[in-house]
Amino acid sequence: MNQDQFQALLRTLIATAAGSLATHGATTAANLLNNQTISGALVILAVMIWAHFAHTAPSSTPPSASPPTASTNPPASSAGHVVQQLAIMLGFLALASFSLLIWLPGCAHLQPGADPVVVRCEQVETDAKASFDLALHVEAANAPFWATNVPAFHNFCNWLRTPTTIGSTNLPRCSAMLLSLNDLKHDYEAGEASSNALVLAFTTIDGLGSEASNWLTVVTNTPNL
């Protein structure tokens, strides 16, 4: 069986497992397995393991008849060696996955006629909302813990949540800011606002979204939490 056949077999097994999980009511797990990102990561991991062991498989040729020589390196523990190799491969997998998932698609070209200012604004709107969603979810999942141990994160999230009136609508502050940015984008498209105003607005929102992402990095990497 070559590597392509192995990949096809693995994808079939993942699809079968997802179907079986869905049949038994485990829809969340089934959705995870059906997600292209997850299944792709599993296949990459399996292929890396496959390639590693195929590369390090012992040769079928008989050992040399020459007498053994003294070695300065002690024999490696096979279990420890495998765990170490798996840890290294997982690290490479994480790097490769994030590169492929996030950075490489960033090279997409704009369609003819698309206004780059509007497209950039919409990208900021998408990124910022995703970051607010994740940060507020992480904080809300254990708010008393964060209020005690990382009060600045808790306060930042509550600042984002503060009810704010926009027009006749009451919204959380972060949503109100994004809605206001979306309105400004429409004004710009209608020629009622300058590109400078729109760039200034979405740059500000982009900074706020980045701050939410930065908080996620801090709260998930602070020792002893």
Place this chain on the structure above:
Amino acid sequence: MMLTIALAAVQTILPLLPTIGGDVEKVIAWIEDVKSAAQQTGQWTPAIDAAYVAALLATRQNQDYQPD
């Protein structure tokens, strides 16, 4: 060098999973949103714009968006 980078990446990603209370879907949704924004090549259609505004308005009922 590569081992250091690999270990740093693992140390960054793995602690995130228990912290979010098992909702790996949220992290995946974030990755998918960032990816879709990076892949965007044209302006939103009116339908996408309306869906985005509706998602913003829906945060009023989202428990994660309710202050203490």
